[in-house]
Amino acid sequence: MTETEIKKGLAGVVVDTTAVSKVNPETNSLLYRGYPVQELAATQPFEAVAYLLWHGELPTDSQLAALRAEERAQRALADNVRAAIDLLPLEAHPMDEVRTAVSVIGASDTAGGGSVLDASGSPEQNLARSVHLYAALPAIVAYGQRRRRGQELVPPRDDLDYAANFLWMTFGEEADPVVVDAFNRSMILYAEHSFNASTFTARVITSTLSDLTSAVVGAIGALKGPLHGGANEAVMHIFDEIGSAENVVPWLETALAEKRKIMGFGHRVYKHGDSRVPTMKAALDTLVAHYDRPEVAALYDALEHEFVSRKGIYPNLDYPSGPAYNLIGFDTLTFTPLFIASRVTGWTAHIMEQTASNALIRPLSAYNGPDERHIDGYVPDATAQAITDRAPEQA
Ligand SMILES: CC(=O)SCCNC(=O)CCNC(=O)[C@H](O)C(C)(C)COP(=O)(O)OP(=O)(O)OC[C@H]1O[C@@H](n2cnc3c(N)ncnc32)[C@H](O)[C@@H]1OP(=O)(O)O
Numbered sequence: 001m002t003e004t005e006i007k008k009g010l011a012g013v014v015v016d017t018t019a020v021s022k023v024n025p026e027t028n029s030l031l032y033r034g035y036p037v038q039e040l041a042a043t044q045p046f047e048a049v050a051y052l053l054w055h056g057e058l059p060t061d062s063q064l065a066a067l068r069a070e071e072r073a074q075r076a077l078a079d080n081v082r083a084a085i086d087l088l089p090l091e092a093h094p095m096d097e098v099r100t101a102v103s104v105i106g107a108s109d110t111a112g113g114g115s116v117l118d119a120s121g122s123p124e125q126n127l128a129r130s131v132h133l134y135a136a137l138p139a140i141v142a143y144g145q146r147r148r149r150g151q152e153l154v155p156p157r158d159d160l161d162y163a164a165n166f167l168w169m170t171f172g173e174e175a176d177p178v179v180v181d182a183f184n185r186s187m188i189l190y191a192e193h194s195f196n197a198s199t200f201t202a203r204v205i206t207s208t209l210s211d212l213t214s215a216v217v218g219a220i221g222a223l224k225g226p227l228h229g230g231a232n233e234a235v236m237h238i239f240d241e242i243g244s245a246e247n248v249v250p251w252l253e254t255a256l257a258e259k260r261k262i263m264g265f266g267h268r269v270y271k272h273g274d275s276r277v278p279t280m281k282a283a284l285d286t287l288v289a290h291y292d293r294p295e296v297a298a299l300y301d302a303l304e305h306e307f308v309s310r311k312g313i314y315p316n317l318d319y320p321s322g323p324a325y326n327l328i329g330f331d332t333l334t335f336t337p338l339f340i341a342s343r344v345t346g347w348t349a350h351i352m353e354q355t356a357s358n359a360l361i362r363p364l365s366a367y368n369g370p371d372e373r374h375i376d377g378y379v380p381d382a383t384a385q386a387i388t389d390r391a392p393e394q395a
């Protein structure tokens with residue numbers, strides 16, 4: 001195999017089909033099961049989009065009511081999950097906290113029937129466990145933020161929809177409808193994006209016939225990195241570093257001179273802008289007006305203008321989401337866990353799709369290590385000396 005045949009990072013490689021979503025960089029569009037994400041964000045509750053991703057169709061009224069009832073019944077933070085979270089240091093990264101909590105659920109989940117040991121991945125069991133994770137995650141994320149702030153757990157409210165209840169459990173007060181709407185839109189925009197790194201991770205794990213929760217745990221690990229979901233958190237650090245719009249030019253000149261990656265910009269698939277950004281920017285603008293924080297929009301616009309005009313690289317969804325979550329009152333460390341709470345719907349839709357039409361995912365590699373050599377030439381002492389002699393940075 002020659003080097004030119006290798007697609008580093010699988011860039012541009014089509015590895016399978018999917019009916020869950022379609023990302024089209026040419027038309028700058030994103031369809032969930034055929035519906036433009038902008039239309040879904042403008043009209044649907046997150047619950048209906050979760051249903052759409054899992055079932056392929058938007059729910060009827062009674063189907064939506066049934067999903068809502070199932071979700072509400074599993075909203076409360078389970079005692080064993082809380083106990084596991086409480087064992088973690090307060091300084092633990094919230095992504096590690098959520099990953100651990102999901103693992104605990106997986107080790108004790110009987111949703112969809114069967115014993116704890118039975119993770120057979122039948123369609124009924126996978127769907128029930130998907131709904132369970134989606135229902136359980138808001139309490140986990142909300143409790144994590146409250147725990148770090150030294151606040152008590154807030155139990156869920158049965159009379160609130162998913163987004164309003166999520167904000168209630170996080171802040172202990174009912175959010176303004178404008179805020180609930182912006183948050184609901186962000187949940188919908190984050191829900192699904194074809195074969196991104198975390199979804200692909202989930203599909204690789206599923207392809208070995210491992211269980212649904214293991215695939216979600218692996219996906220969380222992939223999402224944590226700043227080149228993927230961790231970027232929404234990194235965007236806020238950049239905003240904090242810059243401070244205000246008038247500092248953008250000197251800050252950016254230094255960052256570019258240092259060859260820093262500017263988080264929240266660039267995308268593997270979209271090269272002319274992310275289809276979700278205009279919708280999330282509109283939600284951010286609503287929040288800026290609601291909280292009367294024009295300086296946030298000024299900084300956002302100034303950095304976007306300077307970076308795009310210098311580099312021709314456009315914002316991705318994490319760019320408007322970071323400041324939007326900050327305005328709502330989430331701690332920066334909570335931003336990527338919010339992404340998990342949303343993306344678990346897309347991940348599990350892909351896990352079910354992979355299960356239904358499985359082939360072990362196992363690509364090839366081109367070897368570029370030492371030529372074949374033989375053990376009779378191996379001298380242990382000489383090898384040990386060679387390791388000791390290595391420069392510290394190589395050791
Ligand atoms: C929801 C999401 O997960 S969206 C992605 C969130 N991630 C980020 O915002 C992190 C910042 N962005 C990036 O690191 C990249 O744009 C990625 C990883 C998202 C996509 O990267 P790739 O498709 O692999 O492109 P790659 O990283 O090779 O970039 C191509 C060129 O643009 C540059 N570039 C791309 N994004 C950025 C950026 N944010 N800041 C500075 N330069 C950038 C690269 O340095 C590279 O330049 P070079 O050709 O001179 O080396």
Ligand SMILES: O=C([O-])CC(=O)C(=O)O
Pocket residue numbers: 190192193195196197228267268269316317
């Ligand atoms: O598609 C990607 O590579 C990353 C992304 O935007 C997402 O997962 O939402």
